[in-house]
Amino acid sequence: xxxxxxxxxxxxxxxxxxxxxxxxxxxxxxxxxxxxxxxxxxxxxxxxxxxxxxxxxxxxxxxxxxxxxxxxxxxxxxxxxxxxxxxxxxxxxxxxxxxxxxxxxxxxxxxxxxxxxxxxxxxxxxxxxxxxxxxxxxxxxxxxxxxxxxxxxxxxxxxxxxxxxxxxxxxxxxxxxxxxxxxxxxxxxxxxxxxxxxxxxxxxxxxxxxxxxxxxxxxxxxxxxxxxxxxxxxxxxxxxxxxxxxxxxxxxxxxxxxxxxxxxxxxxxxxxxxxxxxxxxxxxxxxxxxxxxxxxxxxxxxxxxxxxxxxxxxxxxxxxxxxxxxxxxxxxxxxxxxxxxxxxxxxxxxxxxxxx
Ligand SMILES: *[C@@H]1O[C@H](CO)[C@@H](O)[C@H](O)[C@H]1NC(C)=O
Ligand SMILES: *[C@@H]1O[C@H](CO)[C@@H](O)[C@H](O)[C@H]1NC(C)=O
Ligand SMILES: *[C@@H]1O[C@H](CO)[C@@H](O)[C@H](O)[C@H]1NC(C)=O
Numbered sequence: 001x002x003x004x005x006x007x008x009x010x011x012x013x014x015x016x017x018x019x020x021x022x023x024x025x026x027x028x029x030x031x032x033x034x035x036x037x038x039x040x041x042x043x044x045x046x047x048x049x050x051x052x053x054x055x056x057x058x059x060x061x062x063x064x065x066x067x068x069x070x071x072x073x074x075x076x077x078x079x080x081x082x083x084x085x086x087x088x089x090x091x092x093x094x095x096x097x098x099x100x101x102x103x104x105x106x107x108x109x110x111x112x113x114x115x116x117x118x119x120x121x122x123x124x125x126x127x128x129x130x131x132x133x134x135x136x137x138x139x140x141x142x143x144x145x146x147x148x149x150x151x152x153x154x155x156x157x158x159x160x161x162x163x164x165x166x167x168x169x170x171x172x173x174x175x176x177x178x179x180x181x182x183x184x185x186x187x188x189x190x191x192x193x194x195x196x197x198x199x200x201x202x203x204x205x206x207x208x209x210x211x212x213x214x215x216x217x218x219x220x221x222x223x224x225x226x227x228x229x230x231x232x233x234x235x236x237x238x239x240x241x242x243x244x245x246x247x248x249x250x251x252x253x254x255x256x257x258x259x260x261x262x263x264x265x266x267x268x269x270x271x272x273x274x275x276x277x278x279x280x281x282x283x284x285x286x287x288x289x290x291x292x293x294x295x296x297x298x299x300x301x302x303x304x305x306x307x308x309x310x311x312x313x314x315x316x317x318x319x320x321x322x323x324x325x326x327x328x329x330x331x332x333x334x335x336x337x338x339x340x341x342x343x344x345x346x347x348x349x350x351x352x353x354x355x356x
Contacts, residue, residue: 028159029194030256032228034079035063039167039202039232043085047103052234055085056103060111066235075247076256081230082108134199138163151191160197160228163188167201169209171346174218175297177201181225182265182273189262192226198262199228205242206233212241213347216325217295219245220348223255224263224275224293250324250352254279254291263293266311272296272304272343276311287315287355291324294350296343303342308353309335315355324350332356 037044037055044055063080067073086104087097099107135158138149142163154161164180167173177200181188188198200222205215222229231246238246245251254277263277275293282288290313296302313319318334330351333339343349 027195028197030258030260031197031226032079032160032230033077033252033256034081034230035067035077035235036079036081036083036202036230036232038083039169039204040207040234041232045085045100045103054103055082056100057106057111063235064111070235070243071247075249076252077229077231077246079230082111134159135161139165148187151187155191155196159195160199162199162201164200167204169204169207171210171214174204174210174214178217178221178295178297181221185262185265189264192262193260194258197226197228197260200225202230202232204232205246206231206235206238208237211346212245213344215242215245216350217297217346217348219251220293220324220350221275221295223251224277224291226255226257226260226262226277229255245325248324250322250327251350254324254352263291268294268304268306269302271298271300271302274304274306278312281354283315283355287313289352289354290319291350291352293348294341294343295348296345299345301342301344303340305338305340307336307338308333309337313353313355317356319353320356322352322354324352 037060041053041055041059044053044059047054047056060080060082067077067080086099086108088100090098092098104111135154138151138154139162141147141149143165149163163184164177165173167177181198181200192198203218203222204210205218210218219229229252257277257279259279261278263275266274266276268274273295275295277291277293278288279291280289290308290311292306292308292311294304294306308319308321313335316335318332318337320332321330321339322328323330333353339351341349
């Protein structure tokens, strides 16, 4: 992981896509991780009145610097996505989009060059300009036209696709997205994997809108889904705790697992959903590792019991249980053993089980 990729997402992506018959571009083999402007800065073009929400060259370069200097790059955050509103409203005389002259005075190539300038990798030597296709049409089909998206078609054309409402910077929005993915699991999981990802939208960690435990929920569920992990925040406002969470490599290993399987939700009780995900590493060529996320979206603690062996585990030698947030190995279990645990209010317990 030694280069950043700068993406410019554009409303006319859909037009581009129509010329592509089948998506086989070799990109996004694991879900993208990075930073994206829209959620926090939105259009960001009113820099005089709202300097702290100004989407400009200086901001993008400062995100690049933070990724590089503060450990995000090593942890796998490699995309910097500039959403809408980077261009002037008028095209140039050749009909090309022109970067906003005040906010991006050196143009967009300058920004891409800056990212190589600081010498990660040999991105510029790739003359073929790889572009990850991110689509929003499943969302419009389902929520504007009330039809069911044809996900086999979507996944043939796009690397990632949005299919639910935009996230906004509040806990109820995150809760709603988590519930939606739980409901939609049986439709979505079949069209999800290396090269094609359902996209529940951006992380709102770092926007001062989630408690620590709510942040754990958003990041854990997105990791369990194998969803893109795109921050959208002022990187200088990320707390120490949030940074350590975002750079938890055991958590990122779940999120970036090469198999890219979407975790399956089970209702343990009305209040507690257990998400189960099969992933690497394997013991020999037989026994996968599994992660279990017990998610409590409610304002009460609940104690639950579950038997990991009932969810597809097969190693007769048992499994060792690691708490992903502390990195501690808690105990070893057989296929018959149950785990009893209290899930605090608006929080998640996340275990990874490795075959012994
Ligand atoms: C470009 O990068 C690729 C991948 O690292 C490498 O194989 C190739 O030799 C590079 N080409 C040049 C001209 O540096
Ligand atoms: C689990 O089993 C392994 C292998 O026998 C052992 O090394 C380890 O200490 C055990 N871990 C716990 C927490 O008991
Ligand atoms: C809920 O769990 C939290 C965290 O473990 C604990 O601090 C708190 O006392 C518990 N509340 C109740 C009412 O049991």
